Amino acid sequence: GAGVSQSPSNKVTEKGKDVELRCDPISGHTALYWYRQSLGQGLEFLIYFQGNSAPDKSGLPSDRFSAERTGGSVSTLTIQRTQQEDSAVYLCASSPGQGSQSGGYTFGSGTRLTVV
Amino acid sequence: AQSVTQLDSHVSVSEGTPVLLRCNYSSSYSPSLFWYVQHPNKGLQLLLKYTSAATLVKGINGFEAEFKKSETSFHLTKPSAHMSDAAEYFCVVSDLYSGNTPLVFGKGTRLSVIA
Numbered sequence A: 001g002a003g004v005s006q007s008p009s010n011k012v013t014e015k016g017k018d019v020e021l022r023c024d025p026i027s028g029h030t031a032l033y034w035y036r037q038s039l040g041q042g043l044e045f046l047i048y049f050q051g052n053s054a055p056d057k058s059g060l061p062s063d064r065f066s067a068e069r070t071g072g073s074v075s076t077l078t079i080q081r082t083q084q085e086d087s088a089v090y091l092c093a094s095s096p097g098q099g100s101q102s103g104g105y106t107f108g109s110g111t112r113l114t115v116v
Numbered sequence B: 001a002q003s004v005t006q007l008d009s010h011v012s013v014s015e016g017t018p019v020l021l022r023c024n025y026s027s028s029y030s031p032s033l034f035w036y037v038q039h040p041n042k043g044l045q046l047l048l049k050y051t052s053a054a055t056l057v058k059g060i061n062g063f064e065a066e067f068k069k070s071e072t073s074f075h076l077t078k079p080s081a082h083m084s085d086a087a088e089y090f091c092v093v094s095d096l097y098s099g100n101t102p103l104v105f106g107k108g109t110r111l112s113v114i115a
Helices: none
Strands: A005-007 A010-015 A019-026 A031-037 A043-050 A065-068 A073-081 A088-094 A110-114 B004-006 B011-015 B019-020 B025-026 B031-038 B045-052 B056-058 B065-068 B071-078 B087-095 B109-114
Touching: A005 A088, A010 A019, A010 B011, A010 B045, A019 A088, A019 A110, A031 A073, A043 A065, A043 A073, A073 A088, B004 B087, B019 B109, B025 B031, B025 B087, B031 B065, B045 B065, B045 B071, B056 B071, B071 B087
Parallel strands: A010 A110, B011 B109
Antiparallel strands: A005 A019, A019 A073, A031 A043, A031 A088, A065 A073, A088 A110, B004 B025, B019 B071, B025 B071, B031 B045, B031 B087, B056 B065, B065 B071, B087 B109
8 A cells, every 4th residue: 555554543442351453564665663652752662573584572561562574564563461551552664674764664643542 | 772852842833933843862873863743643754854964954844954963953943833833743863874773752842833
């Protein structure tokens, strides 16, 4: 597609349930990033995929968070046993792999997760 | 480690007056610097970027920013605010030479434009 697509756009879940958030990057983009944006905060880096390399998971806040990227394209962020503090907007971005020199990060519109 | 500090969480200006959104950065290496804008319920949009070329960078919608290494600053300016400029603005830093290093975001500045 023309842009980065995320689904669902909104998700309300009960505390303790698992959720899956999906990101469809721009076709041909080799790098994919997940960020979390909490109310009144900047974007917090979660995880980054580059081609077939092992992902950089250094930003994941706990072992309840995991992500995978199948076939170098679609990515799924999974949060297990959700907690209220997981409520946030989860943003996905992709880039063509030229890194910060290109500034070519394109962000999706995000998934707003509410844990009740 | 890289970081950015946006000095104001909220800036309010009158339509037609200048805009100044302040940003200071910290980077061990040659930084790439960006400003992104986020309108309500919209995705993040790149306004402009600095990647070691000209220190005065022009972006979209009349915005520009100047990289000042001596002051470690990358302030965003616009000569005349428009109502449509009301949004959240993020200053962002990355390491220029480390490939796909994840972007590091500031906490954002909310710009309000008063008619």
